[in-house]
Amino acid sequence: MKLHNAEKTCWNCPAAMLKGNVDFRACGQSVESIRDKIESEGLLIECSRRSELGLFEPSITFEECLEWRPTEYGYLLNEMRVMILGVDGYLGWTLALKLGSLGCRVSGVDCFIRRNAVDEKGSHSVVPIAPIEERIGAAREVLGIDIEFREIDILDREKLGAFMREVEPEAVVHYGEIPSAPYSMVDCDHAIKVQHNNVIGTLGVLFLMKEIVPEASLIKLGTMGEYGAPLTGRPIFEGMFPADAVLLWNDREWSLGGELTPRDPVSFYHVSKVQDTFNVYEACKYWWLRSYDVMQGVIYGVHTEQVASDPRLRTRFDVDEWFGTVVNRFVAQAAMGMPLTIYGEGQQIRGYIALEDAMECMVRLISSPPEPGQYDVVNQVSGLHKVRELAETVAKVASEKFDLKVELQRVENPRVEAANHPFEAVSTKLPNELGFQPDTSLETEIERMLGLLARPEIMERLRMVEHVVRPRTWWSGDKREVETLEIYMPGTKETDGFTPTLVTGKEEATTIRPKTNADVSTPLVAVEVEKE
Numbered sequence: 001m002k003l004h005n006a007e008k009t010c011w012n013c014p015a016a017m018l019k020g021n022v023d024f025r026a027c028g029q030s031v032e033s034i035r036d037k038i039e040s041e042g043l044l045i046e047c048s049r050r051s052e053l054g055l056f057e058p059s060i061t062f063e064e065c066l067e068w069r070p071t072e073y074g075y076l077l078n079e080m081r082v083m084i085l086g087v088d089g090y091l092g093w094t095l096a097l098k099l100g101s102l103g104c105r106v107s108g109v110d111c112f113i114r115r116n117a118v119d120e121k122g123s124h125s126v127v128p129i130a131p132i133e134e135r136i137g138a139a140r141e142v143l144g145i146d147i148e149f150r151e152i153d154i155l156d157r158e159k160l161g162a163f164m165r166e167v168e169p170e171a172v173v174h175y176g177e178i179p180s181a182p183y184s185m186v187d188c189d190h191a192i193k194v195q196h197n198n199v200i201g202t203l204g205v206l207f208l209m210k211e212i213v214p215e216a217s218l219i220k221l222g223t224m225g226e227y228g229a230p231l232t233g234r235p236i237f238e239g240m241f242p243a244d245a246v247l248l249w250n251d252r253e254w255s256l257g258g259e260l261t262p263r264d265p266v267s268f269y270h271v272s273k274v275q276d277t278f279n280v281y282e283a284c285k286y287w288w289l290r291s292y293d294v295m296q297g298v299i300y301g302v303h304t305e306q307v308a309s310d311p312r313l314r315t316r317f318d319v320d321e322w323f324g325t326v327v328n329r330f331v332a333q334a335a336m337g338m339p340l341t342i343y344g345e346g347q348q349i350r351g352y353i354a355l356e357d358a359m360e361c362m363v364r365l366i367s368s369p370p371e372p373g374q375y376d377v378v379n380q381v382s383g384l385h386k387v388r389e390l391a392e393t394v395a396k397v398a399s400e401k402f403d404l405k406v407e408l409q410r411v412e413n414p415r416v417e418a419a420n421h422p423f424e425a426v427s428t429k430l431p432n433e434l435g436f437q438p439d440t441s442l443e444t445e446i447e448r449m450l451g452l453l454a455r456p457e458i459m460e461r462l463r464m465v466e467h468v469v470r471p472r473t474w475w476s477g478d479k480r481e482v483e484t485l486e487i488y489m490p491g492t493k494e495t496d497g498f499t500p501t502l503v504t505g506k507e508e509a510t511t512i513r514p515k516t517n518a519d520v521s522t523p524l525v526a527v528e529v530e531k532e
């Protein structure tokens with residue numbers, strides 16, 4: 001069977017030198033018309049890796065090219081130079097090790113904003129994280145990986161630009177953002193800090209890439225939270241409406257194909273991601289940069305082969321109300337004997353993905369660059385869940401595998417978010433075009449997390465941050481601890497409300513629901529329909 005990116009050509013390859021050979025930048029024309037022109041006029045390019053080719057037509061496939069070699073994730077450019085912005089973070093560190101173990105030349109920058117913000121909360125990663133120099137030393141010693149690191153704030157364009165010139169990355173992974181919704185809602189200073197770092201930081205990165213590495217692809221971390229939860233039940237397409245999407249209005253049909261889909265972010269942090277989307281989209285349009293905007297669901301977990309290979313290589317694990325994501329927090333609460341904090345009714349539906357699966361998606365995206373000018377979006381999720389179902393699953397694994405007695409508690413919801421809503425997310429590109437199949441189940445990863453937290457030295461660190469787990473950051477600006485509404489035992493409540501649907505293109509969606517303006521407080525029961 002052919003690998004997913006076997007048929008991609010020089011047109012997708014960052015080694016293909018378009019600059020100086022193909023004069024299309026700032027031409028204001030569509031990708032298609034320029035491509036037609038190139039194909040009809042037989043324009044020629046050079047290769048930065050294979051100078052012996054001289055000037056040639058950009059039609060060599062990855063499968064044919066000596067610089068691309070087959071791996072389990074598709075063809076990968078030999079010793080591909082990948083720069084990770086935010087390499088000290090939860091995802092950045094994990095990806096650096098994975099890419100390094102695949103033979104990529106990994107470079108990275110970080111200004112430790114995450115460490116500092118967690119510190120500001122009075123918390124710490126419950127899995128101990130050594131200073132970056134020690135982590136890098138351990139990566140060299142244990143895995144034989146050399147990570148080229150610089151302490152740089154991405155807002156410092158001079159330093160970041162100098163490092164980019166030195167490294168000449170062929171792909172830039174942008175994890176260099178403050179990733180917390182509650183942190184952005186603390187007060188005006190925090191909202192500004194998040195938006196300034198994220199939006200202005202990303203804008204600067206785009207200008208630098210245009211100047212220094214215009215052929216590199218940008219793999220930018222967006223979020224499923226950009227879309228919010230459309231109350232009409234409209235599917236959450238992958239960033240744009242599909243070509244055949246039609247709006248019926250005023251007795252006429254209007255094509256929506258290719259338009260960016262509406263966004264309805266749920267915090268000032270999520271707004272920053274929406275702004276990034278527009279900036280990246282425009283940069284691809286104006287300058288023919290190329291980017292995947294990765295709309296990632298809520299991530300959970302601690303495991304990849306590399307981070308688990310030595311205690312010094314572990315990635316961070318946050319459980320505080322600002323930086324802990326919900327599954328990780330529930331697992332920590334179960335381990336501590338604290339009833340799991342379900343916000344509100346717990347009917348909120350989100351997309352989720354395990355750390356290990358997310359990393360695999362990223363490798364596949366890096367190995368399969370978009371074409372020049374192509375802005376593409378993938379919805380990176382492997383399952384959709386209601387918060388209360390997550391709590392039930394954590395309680396079940398904790399009880400069955402670790403003999404822990406877990407209670408659930410509904411607390412006041414400090415956030416402003418739809419309490420009960422339809423949710424139909426589309427994620428077809430990763431499984432169908434990039435060969436991705438999720439293989440880490442929620443239960444498996446919960447078990448791994450509980451196993452790690454059960455270690456006495458980690459449990460001790462967890463106990464030290466118990467006081468920052470219960471939320472006190474309200475979207476209203478209030479700072480008071482949420483009150484408990486109800487405490488109950490797992491398995492004692494019926495699941496009702498909407499049934500989420502994940503459309504992967506592997507099978508037809510089987511759930512329909514009324515396409516009206518749903519009353520968020522009234523649960524509607526999804527109707528199951530027979531597949532034709």
Ligand code: USQ
Pocket residue numbers: 179180181182222223224225226296297298299323324325326327329341342343344346348350351387415417
């Ligand atoms: N929640 C609880 N109890 C908790 C914590 C959270 O019920 O103790 C609920 C929240 O109300 C929310 C859901 O769980 O409905 C998810 O909350 P979260 O804190 O795990 O995730 P979120 O704030 O949505 O943000 C996280 C990451 C962010 C990423 C996003 C993906 O922090 O960087 O962008 O997940 S998504 O949610 O799809 O936008």
